[in-house]
Amino acid sequence: MKNFSNKFKNFSGDKKLKLFEKIIWFFISFINIKFNRNISKRIRLRKFYINKKLINKNIFFKTKSPVRLVCNTFWQSINWREINQNLKNDLKILEVGCGTGRYFEFLKKLSKSTKFKYTGIDIKNRNFIRTKNKYFYLDSANNVDLYLKNVNFLFTQSAIEHFENDLIFFKKISKYLNNKKKKFIQVHLFPSESCLFTYLFHGYRHYNYEMISKLTESFNDNHNFYLFHIGGKNINKFTFKQITFNRVLKKKIGSIDIKKLKECIQKDNNIKTFKNASFYGIVILSNIQIKKFLNK
Numbered sequence: 001m002k003n004f005s006n007k008f009k010n011f012s013g014d015k016k017l018k019l020f021e022k023i024i025w026f027f028i029s030f031i032n033i034k035f036n037r038n039i040s041k042r043i044r045l046r047k048f049y050i051n052k053k054l055i056n057k058n059i060f061f062k063t064k065s066p067v068r069l070v071c072n073t074f075w076q077s078i079n080w081r082e083i084n085q086n087l088k089n090d091l092k093i094l095e096v097g098c099g100t101g102r103y104f105e106f107l108k109k110l111s112k113s114t115k116f117k118y119t120g121i122d123i124k125n126r127n128f129i130r131t132k133n134k135y136f137y138l139d140s141a142n143n144v145d146l147y148l149k150n151v152n153f154l155f156t157q158s159a160i161e162h163f164e165n166d167l168i169f170f171k172k173i174s175k176y177l178n179n180k181k182k183k184f185i186q187v188h189l190f191p192s193e194s195c196l197f198t199y200l201f202h203g204y205r206h207y208n209y210e211m212i213s214k215l216t217e218s219f220n221d222n223h224n225f226y227l228f229h230i231g232g233k234n235i236n237k238f239t240f241k242q243i244t245f246n247r248v249l250k251k252k253i254g255s256i257d258i259k260k261l262k263e264c265i266q267k268d269n270n271i272k273t274f275k276n277a278s279f280y281g282i283v284i285l286s287n288i289q290i291k292k293f294l295n296k
Contacts, residue, residue, distance in 0.1 A: 003165035005211035006032040006204070013201035014162065022201055033193040033208045040213035043225040045274060048074060048281065048294070050231070050265045055258060064253050066239045066261050067198075067278050070231050071157065071189050072106070074281055077294045078187075080111040086183060086288055087152055090115040094151040096141050096169070097121075097159025101128045119147060145172040155187040160215075161203035167214060174218040177286050186284040189230070192277040198236045200244055207280060215282070224285045226293065231278025232268030235261070239278070 010028045017025060039045065054073040063069055084091065091113035095103055098120025108116050119135045120128060121144070128136040137147070141163045148154070154173070160166050177184055191199065193208040205211065216225050238261060246253050268278075283293055 003168045004204070005166050005207070005214040007035040008032055010204050012162070012164070012204055014203060017201060025201060026196075029196055029206065032211075033196060033206060035210060036193075036208045037210045037213070039209040039227065040216060040225075042216060043213065043227050043282075046226055046228045047272070047274060048077070048228040048230045049269050049296070051077060051296070052262045052265050055262060055265070064243070064256060066235060066242055066256055066264075067195075067231065068158070069256065069261070070235060070265070071279055071281075074189065074228070074230055074294075075103075075107065076110060077296075078110070079290065079292050079295050080113075082290055082292060083153075083185065084111065084113050086290065087113075087185075089113050091153055092117045092151040093119065093153045093155065094144075094147055095120045096144055096154070096156050097162060098128070098136070100126045101134065101136060103155075103157060104134050117151075119151060121147060141169045142172070144169055145176050148173065148176045152183060153185045153187075155189075157189050158191070160188055160190050161205055161207070164204055166205075167218075170215045171218045174220070174223075178218075178220045178222065181287050183288040184286040185288065185290075186286075187281065188284075189279055189281045192229075192280050194233070194236055194276045195278065198240050198244060198278070200248075212280065212282065216284070219284070222287055226283040226285075228281040228283065228294075229274045229277040230281055231265075232271050233276040234264035234267040235278045236276065238264045 008028055008031060010025065010032065013025050050070055050073050054076045055069060091111055093107060099122060101120045104118040117133045121137045121139045123140055125138055130136055142165060160169065163169050191206050193206050196206045212227060242256065243253060
């Protein structure tokens with residue numbers, strides 16, 4: 001059984017690649033996303049309509065990435081009140097691929113949980129600052145099961161595409177949860193197949209429906225799955241001009257033109273289909289019912 005969701009194994013596009021390596025990486029990535037099928041019947045599809053007003057309230061940390069800014073509005077739109085009610089205001093978060101741990105402060109303020117604990121794991125220590133109720137472990141995503149006992153909310157942001165063996169990660173989680181009655185929430189945000197041309201060389205893969213379906217195969221009937229389509233073709237084009245084009249030309253990446261980004265958001269919000277998502281967000285609810293996961 002494969003340990004990765006893509007059809008053909010690929011190497012990481014994050015390191016500095018020579019021209020020939022870039023061509024090989026892109027070719028394999030392109031072939032991988034062409035192997036696609038309908039989404040698993042277990043997964044319910046949802047379109048995330050971005051609240052433009054939240055773009056102005058992204059005050060927790062700075063970013064020059066339009067898509068990261070849009071993803072932050074997803075976190076801001078989560079119905080934290082209902083989550084706290086279900087988890088008795090005892091929110092114990094685990095972030096895998098946490099980087100510097102900047103989402104600690106972000107989610108702490110958003111959730112307003114009276115008991116908030118954050119644990120981050122990453123294969124590198126990127127100047128992670130430990131504080132009260134903020135813990136860090138230097139470890140691989142493959143060992144995620146070692147950290148699940150004392151948490152009830154697991155998330156990744158722009159991380160699973162960087163896991164060489166993403167299926168091992170999800171199999172470890174499902175093995176731990178499948179025979180437990182523990183209330184547990186997962187949220188994973190990751191780039192779609194449309195982003196192959198937006199970011200070019202990035203991670204091990206970009207996800208299509210077939211790959212996403214593989215991520216959920218090892219979970220039993222105790223879990224409910226929702227796949228949110230975040231953004232669209234207009235945000236993708238804007239991101240390419242803002243980030244990728246400047247990187248290719250080795251130009252300085254400037255600050256985001258918020259007005260233009262909002263125009264792109266409005267155009268993508270008006271598109272009713274599920275095509276050309278900028279990012280996907282999969283929500284996995286285990287032994288828990290959330291009537292309204294996102295606020296409008």
